[in-house]
Amino acid sequence: MERTVENLKEMIRAGRGKIPAHKVIRGGQLVNVMSSEVYPADIAVYNDMIAAVGDVEDYIGPDTEIIDAKGRYLVPGMIDGHIHSECSKLSITSYAKAVVPRGTTSMISGLDEYISVSGLEGLKEIFAEVKKSPLKVFWGAPYKTPYTIPESTVAFNFTKEVHQEVQKWPECFGVWETVREFLQEEDEDTLGAIAEAFKNRLPVFGCAPMAQGNDLNGYLCGGVRLDHESYTHEEVVEKMRKGMHMLIRESSVTHFLEENIKAVTEVNPAFARRVSFCTDDVTATDILEKGHLDNVVRLAIKAGVEPMTAIQMATINSAEAYRIDHLVGSICPGRIADILFVDDLHNFNVEEVMTNGKMVAKDHKLSYELQAPERSSVLKGVLKCKKTTKEDFEYRTSIENGEAKVLAMDVKGPFVRKRRDVVLKVENGIVLPDPEQDVAMVSVLERFGRNGNKSLAFCSGWKLKKGAMASSAAPDDNNLVVMGVSAEDMSIAANYVIEQGGGQVVVADGEILEFLPLPVGGIVSDLEPEEIAAWEKKIDHAARSLGSDLPDPMMYMFFLPITAIPDYAITDAGPVDYTALTTFEPVLEVTEK
Structure with a gap:
């Protein structure tokens, strides 16, 4: 809605009815959010702007397009x-x-x-x-x-x-x-x-x-x-x-x-x-x-x-x-013409949509073809991190065999993780995840080629019995997040996402169960919403086949690097105690046997 001296003159004339409107919406019930009223009113639209509301007969010219609102409610976008x-x-x-x-x-x-x-x-x-x-x-x-x-x-x-x-x-x-x-x-x-x-x-x-x-x-x-x-x-x-x-x-x-x-x-x-x-x-x-x-x-x-x-x-x-x-939020002269055609105010079913003065959607679908732009190399999802081995996901400690008391980040909601102390077995110097106690490994790999950071910690609440998951979409840093109870499967999951240039994957027993490609920046896709929704259901089903009963196991996992909510998180810098605003060592003590 760029405004210059010249087009302001044009808009003012349009608002005064000196220039015919391009479109007039007739026969609707205006939902006036400024005055909390609903009443019959017509709307004149000039280019992308609402020129007039109410009696707009003076705004109709020989080429003005008439849109019949058919008694529907006219609501701001x-x-x-x-x-x-x-x-x-x-x-x-x-x-x-x-x-x-x-x-x-x-x-x-x-x-x-x-x-x-x-x-x-x-x-x-x-x-x-x-x-x-x-x-x-x-x-x-x-x-x-x-x-x-x-x-x-x-x-x-x-x-x-x-x-x-x-x-x-x-x-x-x-x-x-x-x-x-x-x-x-x-x-x-x-x-x-x-x-x-x-x-x-x-x-x-x-x-x-x-x-x-x-x-x-x-x-x-x-x-x-x-x-x-x-x-x-x-x-x-x-x-x-x-x-x-x-x-x-x-x-x-x-x-x-x-x-x-x-x-x-x-x-x-x-x-x-x-x-x-x-x-x-x-x-x-x-x-x-x-x-x-x-x-x-x-x-x-x-x-x-x-x-x-x-x-x-x-x-x-x-x-x-x-x-x-002054730009959006109401149906008033001078605002951008974003107008919804709604069946009734209680059911609030949006039947048609006008944006920027153009009718663009009907019956929950765009009414014209919208193409994504050609993606440059800047937004191609290249992950600049080295391939992993299973050793990258094995937590090594100072004893050969025995037990380790660890702090597991226990998920209590998509963003809230609390402390859970758990005793795990140590075999051949490695602290083992334990599906029976609901303890998995989680790692974040820096993927921008800046420092090669890798972190490793323990988490609870996903109830994984086997396998691993990985995602290169992980707000707000979007480094590569990997979770699992098998180091081998965690490595396979991470490597597959790296090879594919971004996405989400679920792995079990060395096999790729499902993969959702995210080629734009490694975080999004230009696929149709229906296609992404179908992939989401497949990924969710695959994650549940590993044993998880969370509402959205993959989404809960890729929120782990968000540190803005106490108490715990994990980034490429390490596991984070957000109350203390510092990283922490997840192995609290070890006992050799």
Whole structure:
């Protein structure tokens, strides 16, 4: 929506009815999220802009296209307030094919997974891809990369000096996902990014799970405007009472809406106007089977939120939180023409979608052909790490035979791992994983050719009885993560992903059970959403055949390098105690026998 002096003159004339509209939508019920009203109104659209709302007879010319809304509700395009679309394994083009027909026309993202594997050069290619997509991306520059303490390895380090450049880009709308610990530790790059944002009058987006009390106060004094991650509604209430805009997350693996919406339905309905929605991490399977933000709206209504309020949470609230409400979030003159045709407000079935003034989707499908761009070498998924042997996944210790007491990272949810002390056998100097005690090995291999780091630790909760899994898509660093109870199978899994240039694999007894290729940066694919969903189901079935009963064993595994939530994680730098902000030795003591 670039505006110059000349095209502003044109837009003003269009708004005054001096130039005929290109399209007029007739016969609909306008859902006015600005005034919380629903009433009959027609809409005039000029190019990508809403020119007028209400009586638009003066805007109709001989060539104006008339679109019959047939009594349906006209709703603003929805905004996903915080999303790592890369975690869906869908490229921007493929992701747009999945979510735009469901009514999501804008998203706020750092596109940080792309940055971690391809730097600014790759990011610029993604920006070019976005421009050809019906899905708008309001980009926040990551506060820094990597997001880890101690620092792990990524392909590109985002520093305060980088912020001095990129915050001036037209694509930049703020600072993305500022993790609380980096403010508390007074990290120079993070504080430099925020200082630059203040200079450029850009908002600072937050990530402060479980932040309360003095820690929350300090975080807010660092200039953060909003947060997308709360584990209880009491946490939501405290953050809102202290001035934050809050996003309620409902992802494929963290279902927080039912709990967090209680801040509105049980504590204070007035909070509703500053609550919005995000999905953060979603699978292609969930989008196709349940929907996207349309599903979140339905869940909110089911939880007792009025339909108008739920729609505001999916539209204008997010736009205001991110200071983009002059562009999107409502059906008003001067805004981008992102309009949903909805059957009724309770069922909230999105039947047709207009983005940027063009009808682009009907019956949950794009209505035109959208092709992914040709991928350059920058975004080809080459893994620059050496092939492994089984010895790389054997934890050697100082005794030959006996027992070892180890700290296993015990999964309590997709992001939360707690301490579990377990005694394991030591044979021939190797601490053995133990399927009977639900203890597997996990390793992260640096894959960008920067230092060759390899880490090794113990984990619990996957209940693997055999085999191994590996993934080169592993936010936020996207190094190669491997888990298993067989060193041989772990090596086979890692090597196969390296050979294939990225993807996800499940191995058992030396055989490849399933492989999902991710050739774009080693993290996403240009396949159709339906194809990725089919692969997800195959991978999930294969992982379950190893013994796991987690909701999504592969996704739970590839979240292990995320260190922003206490207590434990693992990166290429080693296993991490995130409470102490340091790596740790997983073998606590050994006893020779």
